Amino acid sequence: MLSLTDKFTIPGISNVDFYFDHKKRDTFYAIRSTPLIKRDQDNKLAFSYNLISRNAEIAYASSANKDLVETQLGQLLLTVDLALTNEEEKKALDYLRKMLNNNNKSALIRRHNRRYRLKPLTKKVEPKIAAPNWKNGTVTLNVLSGFGDTFTKSSSGEVKPSLVGWNSASLYATYGIEGSQLMYQALSEGVKDDDGNSEKTPLLATVNYTGLAIGYIANMEIKVSARSTDIYNFLETQNNEFIRDVKQGKRTRTRKFLGRTISKKTTTFDSKVDIDKSEIHNLVETMRQNKVIRVEVNDDLVTGERSQEEKEAQQALMANIMDMVTNTIIKSFFETAFIEDQETSEEGTTPQTGPGSTTEEAKKFDHVKDQNHSYYFKNKISKNKISNINFHFKKNSTVEFQVNPSGSLLAQLTDSERKAAVKILDVSSPEVQMMEVQVKVNADFEADNIHSVIVNLSYKQKDHKTGIVRQNARSFLFENGSEVHTFRVSMARNANGELIDFYKAEAKISYRGTADAPPPIVLDNISDRVLNISYDKLGFITTKVSAGDIDWAVVKEAIVDLEYISEPNKPDSKKQIRLTQDSPLGNWKCFMYGHKDKSYRYKKKWIYLDGTQSESDYITDTRETLVIDDDLVGRVKASFDVLMDPNYVTSAKVEILYKDEANAVNEEFSKWFSGSETWDWNMRLREGATNQFQYRYFAQFTDGLVKTSEWKTATSDENIDPIDLKRYQKSLTIDGGMLDWTKWKVVYVNVQHNDVENKYLKEETIRITSEDFMKTFEIMAFSPGSNVFEYTLKFAGTDQMIDLDPKTIKGGILLLENPEGDTDDKPIIDPLPPQDSESDNPIITPQ
Numbered sequence: 001m002l003s004l005t006d007k008f009t010i011p012g013i014s015n016v017d018f019y020f021d022h023k024k025r026d027t028f029y030a031i032r033s034t035p036l037i038k039r040d041q042d043n044k045l046a047f048s049y050n051l052i053s054r055n056a057e058i059a060y061a062s063s064a065n066k067d068l069v070e071t072q073l074g075q076l077l078l079t080v081d082l083a084l085t086n087e088e089e090k091k092a093l094d095y096l097r098k099m100l101n102n103n104n105k106s107a108l109i110r111r112h113n114r115r116y117r118l119k120p121l122t123k124k125v126e127p128k129i130a131a132p133n134w135k136n137g138t139v140t141l142n143v144l145s146g147f148g149d150t151f152t153k154s155s156s157g158e159v160k161p162s163l164v165g166w167n168s169a170s171l172y173a174t175y176g177i178e179g180s181q182l183m184y185q186a187l188s189e190g191v192k193d194d195d196g197n198s199e200k201t202p203l204l205a206t207v208n209y210t211g212l213a214i215g216y217i218a219n220m221e222i223k224v225s226a227r228s229t230d231i232y233n234f235l236e237t238q239n240n241e242f243i244r245d246v247k248q249g250k251r252t253r254t255r256k257f258l259g260r261t262i263s264k265k266t267t268t269f270d271s272k273v274d275i276d277k278s279e280i281h282n283l284v285e286t287m288r289q290n291k292v293i294r295v296e297v298n299d300d301l302v303t304g305e306r307s308q309e310e311k312e313a314q315q316a317l318m319a320n321i322m323d324m325v326t327n328t329i330i331k332s333f334f335e336t337a338f339i340e341d342q343e344t345s346e347e348g349t350t351p352q353t354g355p356g357s358t359t360e361e362a363k364k365f366d367h368v369k370d371q372n373h374s375y376y377f378k379n380k381i382s383k384n385k386i387s388n389i390n391f392h393f394k395k396n397s398t399v400e401f402q403v404n405p406s407g408s409l410l411a412q413l414t415d416s417e418r419k420a421a422v423k424i425l426d427v428s429s430p431e432v433q434m435m436e437v438q439v440k441v442n443a444d445f446e447a448d449n450i451h452s453v454i455v456n457l458s459y460k461q462k463d464h465k466t467g468i469v470r471q472n473a474r475s476f477l478f479e480n481g482s483e484v485h486t487f488r489v490s491m492a493r494n495a496n497g498e499l500i501d502f503y504k505a506e507a508k509i510s511y512r513g514t515a516d517a518p519p520p521i522v523l524d525n526i527s528d529r530v531l532n533i534s535y536d537k538l539g540f541i542t543t544k545v546s547a548g549d550i551d552w553a554v555v556k557e558a559i560v561d562l563e564y565i566s567e568p569n570k571p572d573s574k575k576q577i578r579l580t581q582d583s584p585l586g587n588w589k590c591f592m593y594g595h596k597d598k599s600y601r602y603k604k605k606w607i608y609l610d611g612t613q614s615e616s617d618y619i620t621d622t623r624e625t626l627v628i629d630d631d632l633v634g635r636v637k638a639s640f641d642v643l644m645d646p647n648y649v650t651s652a653k654v655e656i657l658y659k660d661e662a663n664a665v666n667e668e669f670s671k672w673f674s675g676s677e678t679w680d681w682n683m684r685l686r687e688g689a690t691n692q693f694q695y696r697y698f699a700q701f702t703d704g705l706v707k708t709s710e711w712k713t714a715t716s717d718e719n720i721d722p723i724d725l726k727r728y729q730k731s732l733t734i735d736g737g738m739l740d741w742t743k744w745k746v747v748y749v750n751v752q753h754n755d756v757e758n759k760y761l762k763e764e765t766i767r768i769t770s771e772d773f774m775k776t777f778e779i780m781a782f783s784p785g786s787n788v789f790e791y792t793l794k795f796a797g798t799d800q801m802i803d804l805d806p807k808t809i810k811g812g813i814l815l816l817e818n819p820e821g822d823t824d825d826k827p828i829i830d831p832l833p834p835q836d837s838e839s840d841n842p843i844i845t846p847q
Contacts, residue, residue, distance in 0.1 A: 001021065001023070001216040006111070011095070015407075018092070019215075025121060026125045026127055028127060031405075032083075033405050035405050046079035046484045047077070049076050051073075052072060070176055073176065074181075077172050078409075081165075082209070083168075093127055096129075135214055138160060138161070139161050139207060155173040170438060170530035184422070203408075205409045206408050214585070222296070222297055223295070223296040284322060333377065398547060436486060442532050449511055451510045454478075455475070457473065458474075505533075516571075519594075540592065542624055543562065546625070554608060555630050560586070564590045566595040579628060601618045631686050632685060636716040641722040642677055646675065650700045652698060653671070654670065654673070660690055663688070669683075692716075693714060693716075694712065694714075731778045737773050738815060739768075743818070750766075751764055753779045788808060789808070791814065792807075802819045
């Protein structure tokens with residue numbers, strides 16, 4: 001297939017671009033930028049011009065405007081194509097032969113081999129030049145446009161070219177009295193240079209091709225990376241470069257008790273708008289130019305000059321990547337600016353909050369930008385907690401590209417060619433009652449193994465005036481499809497003096513290596529001046545099958561089964577086409593066996609790289625081109641923001657479970673995190689698949705505790721809350737300074753914090769004495785409000801010991817007070833344990 005990334009030109013050949021084949025070493029493709037008049041196998045031009053001298057009475061009778069009798073008309077018949085001339089083809093083959101067999105010294109060859117990982121040639125190769133694979137297109141002939149009916153009466157206008165080989169098209173134009181004379185003088189006299197030599201004759205016409213061809217683009221790879229610290233430093237320098245629009249207002253807060261107002265507080269506020277999204281996008285582009293954001297393009301893409309199609313594909317991919325970078329930077333470094341909606345107080349009044357309080361006050365803020373697209377810089381950002389940016393994209397596929405050759409028609413005619421092509425026909429005499437039909441075959445003889453096509457044309461009509469039977473019959477043999485033949489016959493007239501221009505055509509096709517052939521096709525009473533024998537006229541269905549939007553990273557092979565509905569049991573009425581990344585095209589041709597209905601049916605089957613497969617139902621169609629896409633209808637995707645406090649969390653893990661019971665898909669995904677990071681996850685979906693998935697996370701904390709969340713269900717593109725992994729340092733201070741230490745020797749405080757939800761329990765017995773009467777009990781809580789402690793007190797004196805009931809306290813300071821009660825009959829506790837003991841447990845001694 002034509003490789004779009006390997007375009008080159010050959011010295012001495014103008015208006016022609018050449019391309020490598022992406023796989024075949026000996027094949028090259030040529031695409032002209034200007035069409036030429038076609039030459040047949042004998043190098044004769046497929047071109048003729050007839051100046052018709054009319055009978056005055058017939059001209060007057062047939063004229064709608066009796067003041068303008070056109071006594072002469074003109075007709076131009078020609079076939080154009082995009083083929084190389086014989087001279088160009090010889091020069092191109094000589095150049096390619098030297099380039100291929102020059103011990104791999106050509107930079108073009110080395111670049112092509114490196115792009116497709118091909119080994120250097122070890123033997124001589126004979127090059128060949130082929131035409132590209134055409135998908136569709138039109139050809140338009142513009143002749144003396146805007147000059148009026150006396151110059152141009154009609155033309156072929158927009159026609160469909162052959163879409164085979166060099167994409168030939170047959171055109172015609174009919175001229176009025178002035179246009180016919182203008183063309184006759186230009187063609188009969190020709191154009192001479194100062195030395196009297198013949199030059200190309202302008203035909204006062206332009207030909208415009210518009211078409212789509214199929215090409216192959218090799219791996220396009222772009223990587224984007226940036227350090228969060230560099231982005232932060234750059235944005236910090238830009239913070240003061242933007243105009244800040246400020247929204248100001250007042251907010252009144254009222255406190256009530258038992259229905260009565262006990263306090264009222266009014267505050268003013270402002271909300272600044274630093275920058276809008278378009279300015280952020282420009283900042284990102286500046287960062288890319290200053291290498292703050294690094295963009296790496298695969299070396300295969302930058303070697304040599306890129307084609308226009310490759311540039312457009314890469315620019316589209318680059319635009320998508322830079323949009324993603326912009327959105328990532330907005331999320332990490334900016335906050336959305338917004339205007340709060342007005343609120344109604346309990347008494348039914350509207351607080352004076354920002355613009356909109358009154359009509360006059362609202363006018364002050366007409367300059368504030370659309371705050372749905374405006375942002376302000378975050379003031380408190382930890383550089384270490386913002387993730388770095390990394391993107392990696394690839395594209396590798398067949399693509400359609402525009403081919404639009406156009407130009408003015410120039411005819412390089414020798415004197416003999418001019419005499420043969422330009423004729424004066426006097427239709428007032430039997431001799432010039434001439435019908436001329438160009439006959440050609442539009443078929444791919446090589447690909448379809450065609451031996452020959454025989455076309456028989458016959459004309460037999462009786463002239464009403466003279467009684468003479470005017471007839472002619474010719475048989476034309478086509479052996480390669482490039483031939484152009486001409487059928488001529490003198491026409492008879494009917495009773496009204498009108499020319500009878502109907503003829504009969506019969507075509508029969510024969511194949512190589514077999515005697516089986518479809519029956520001849522008969523076309524009765526046709527009047528085409530250019531008879532193009534195509535597969536359609538031969539009674540065939542032809543269908544081109546190509547791979548479209550198929551994700552080859554998931555799909556191994558696509559299989560298409562085709563069947564002609566009207567004759568399902570014939571040898572050629574069924575075909576299976578297998579499409580792969582290396583072979584993305586296929587063709588099917590089936591004879592219709594006399595039926596008029598062109599309907600066929602097909603079904604698609606996909607073989608996946610994981611060994612699974614799926615297939616569609618049969619689909620009925622009549623199109624000549626089928627583009628096969630995969631059944632991966634979209635993607636399920638989600639973004640997980642994991643925020644980790646390194647002081648408390650060592651590592652984390654996010655797990656994703658996707659189940660599609662209809663397609664028997666069960667896949668698991670996971671990612672480990674060692675710091676704060678964003679994970680953008682996605683996977684391709686098959687047709688009818690669910691877009692729901694489950695996820696959970698694990699966290700390993702510095703104190704050895706492991707937390708596992710519950711499974712949560714989410715849908716694609718759902719806004720998933722950030723996974724905020726951190727702990728909060730909380731403490732309870734125990735103060736025994738208020739105790740009567742003449743009465744007590746020691747107080748034991750048993751403190752515990754129990755977080756059942758997070759399975760976190762910490763307990764400690766703290767010893768308070770007169771010398772050490774203030775101590776702290778610390779925990780690492782899972783939420784800011786998790787500061788509830790349960791404690792018990794044991795007071796020990798010289799001759800008594802008191803145990804108090806358990807109590808609960810919510811953080812802060814626990815002030816110990818002297819208990820009330822009698823002395824219990826309990827052992828005395830030594831307030832001071834031996835100095836060599838390291839235990840906090842009390843020593844019990846008998847009384």
